[in-house]
Amino acid sequence: MNHPEPVLEMYNYHSWANGVIIDRLNDLPQHIYHKEIQSGFSSVSKVLSHIYLTDYAWFDIISGKSMDEAMACSNQLREEVEKKSIEEMKKIFVALYDRNKEILSTEEDTDKVIVVDNPYAGLLETSISESVLHVVTHGSYHRGNIATMLRQMGHTSVMQDFGLYLYSK
Template identity: 25%
Template sequence: MMISMAKLFNYHAWATDKLLSYIETEVPDSFSAEIPSVFPSIEETFKHQYEVDCLWYGRMNKNYSIKGEHSSSPQDYRKAFQELHQEIESFIAESPDLNRRVWYSTSTGEGFMNNEEELLQHLVNHGTYHRGNISAMLRQQGYPGCSTDYIYYLREMEG
């Protein structure tokens, strides 16, 4: 049995929100602290993830454009991600099979074509990678972090 793209994307939205919520309530000072890592701070990592989520969704939905700037707090990022992810969840629900081919060009101008499901899979995988970066950044600052593994999502959804 294959995992539906709607469920996999819902996991991505859940995990991003869970991590931001943890930072907001438990360790807010960690958000903008400078850390030697892939990005200079947790905030910059979330900024990158948000921009990339917007980029890939915009490639699939040509009518989409990024909604203004968000300031630098976990609460603002949670709100921005929630709004974006609700829109993507609606897009997935309204798409019959996510097999529509999407042509796009990279930041270097190279052209590629993939179907919507492949692009969404990439978006989810990209988010998982950067949540891992953020977990490491939290540990570098002496915080335990919170688990955003897929199995914890499944357990929470079942409970």
């Protein structure tokens, strides 16, 4: 049986890094968050919403839902989440972190195999710990998108590297 602390620590980093970028966005002029721009995503709000909805879906999968069910739940929230202000996003991220950390802290074996039936890629046997690592790396990738988008709009981003997280503890 594998102890969940390393997986929980990675998720704590992910939570911290999202909080850092949300705080930075909160310091910028309000119109920046929903401003339409030419990029991989049409706005910073859509990127942050994508991170939130992906976290939501993957933890539903970790909790036993099929990928189809998890994606359906996530897609039902999409329009509502994309319209939220940055202050509202901070609140729903905190609630999601609390939910997901509870799931991780009560999981006795993070190496437990789960089978994900991805409608785009097929069956995947993976573990809870690998799924959490996917959530963390996915978030890091898209926070990089946000940093690039902010630069395109003439603003700086903020560091949110794992090393900085370790120093901040």
